[in-house]
Amino acid sequence: MLDSDRPEGFEWLASEPDFNPAIHLALEMPDVIESLTDFGYNAEQIASCPSDFAVTSVFRVLSDEGAACLLDVCHQLEAFTTSNARIERNVRGGAYRSRFLRDLCLSQDVTAFMSDISGVALAPHSIPHQLGHLNYNPKQVGKNVDKWHVDTLIYDYVMFVTDPKSVQGGAFQYYRGTKEEVAALKEAGHPLPADKIVSPDMPGPGYAVMQQGNMVVHQAKGLDAPGERITMVNGYVTQDARLRDYSRYDQLCLVDPAHIVTAEYARHEAHRADQLIHQTGFQADKTAYIAALREAAARLEAAANIIDQSDKAVIEHFGDE
Ligand SMILES: [Fe+2]
Numbered sequence: 175m176l177d178s179d180r181p182e183g184f185e186w187l188a189s190e191p192d193f194n195p196a197i198h199l200a201l202e203m204p205d206v207i208e209s210l211t212d213f214g215y216n217a218e219q220i221a222s223c224p225s226d227f228a229v230t231s232v233f234r235v236l237s238d239e240g241a242a243c244l245l246d247v248c249h250q251l252e253a254f255t256t257s258n259a260r261i262e263r264n265v266r267g268g269a270y271r272s273r274f275l276r277d278l279c280l281s282q283d284v285t286a287f288m289s290d291i292s293g294v295a296l297a298p299h300s301i302p303h304q305l306g307h308l309n310y311n312p313k314q315v316g317k318n319v320d321k322w323h324v325d326t327l328i329y330d331y332v333m334f335v336t337d338p339k340s341v342q343g344g345a346f347q348y349y350r351g352t353k354e355e356v357a358a359l360k361e362a363g364h365p366l367p368a369d370k371i372v373s374p375d376m377p378g379p380g381y382a383v384m385q386q387g388n389m390v391v392h393q394a395k396g397l398d399a400p401g402e403r404i405t406m407v408n409g410y411v412t413q414d415a416r417l418r419d420y421s422r423y424d425q426l427c428l429v430d431p432a433h434i435v436t437a438e439y440a441r442h443e444a445h446r447a448d449q450l451i452h453q454t455g456f457q458a459d460k461t462a463y464i465a466a467l468r469e470a471a472a473r474l475e476a477a478a479n480i481i482d483q484s485d486k487a488v489i490e491h492f493g494d495e
Pocket of ligand 1: 323324325387392
């Protein structure tokens with residue numbers, strides 16, 4: 175994400191604060207961390223994930239000043255909202271337009287903090303459009319901000335930029351069960367049982383929950399009265415490239431410009447392949463390097479095929495209710 179290495183058409187905001195972790199962060203560890211076991215996932219499913227971590231209780235990320243700066247940045251970025259089949263108004267690629275947003279999303283302090291929470295060494299997502307995703311409430315009162323879904327990335331935090339106490343409705347919600355359970359309920363035409371829907375009480379701007387986004391089904395409710403609701407979602411990848419990655423080229427192509435998705439996805443896969451080799455280490459014998467090189471080659475070949483063959487996707491979600 176060098177200043178000189180950005181897609182065409184993205185300009186830096188003309189005026190914004192410099193991100194300063196000493197001033198803008200107010201990281202506080204969450205009191206409660208729920209596990210995938212608590213959600214009903216079985217041992218086999220959990221073994222395929224980097225950790226048993228599911229979701230946190232609400233915790234603080236930004237200071238009052240940090241939240242005010244991010245709100246100012248988000249107001250400036252609102253001119254760049256786009257729509258997709260799930261979300262009426264979102265800004266993606268904001269890290270190419272705002273240095274403040276970019277530096278917050280790449281912050282080493284925040285990344286270390288999120289690694290501590292999840293129990294897995296993390297890095298900011300290597301697909302830049304998965305950094306600092308911004309949701310803005312639809313203009314129509316009552317319309318959901320985002321439908322029930324799981325993320326096409328592994329770990330993320332969802333943070334309120336606006337004050338959730340200043341509006342009616344607009345809750346972030348997650349389902350305290352498995353995604354297979356949600357799929358079966360939707361298939362049968364049943365609503366999700368209310369007693370398993372959790373609406374974390376967000377006390378103010380700059381507060382968040384972190385989740386294993388591909389395993390926790392979640393949605394964002396619409397406002398019940400006119401108002402402003404903006405949230406930021408920042409994505410992470412595991413530092414260990416041997417662990418599973420959930421990136422979906424086909425899904426990303428439905429929400430972001432295809433030529434940018436292609437470049438970002440190709441770079442992401444190349445980066446992970448490079449990591450596989452580096453993680454083999456200086457002490458490994460040649461057998462380990464032969465295996466790592468073959469795995470890297472297979473992954474790169476698979477990525478090329480995915481890019482080559484992806485053309486008929488639809489956005490996956492579980493609907494509104
Ligand atoms: Fe999500």
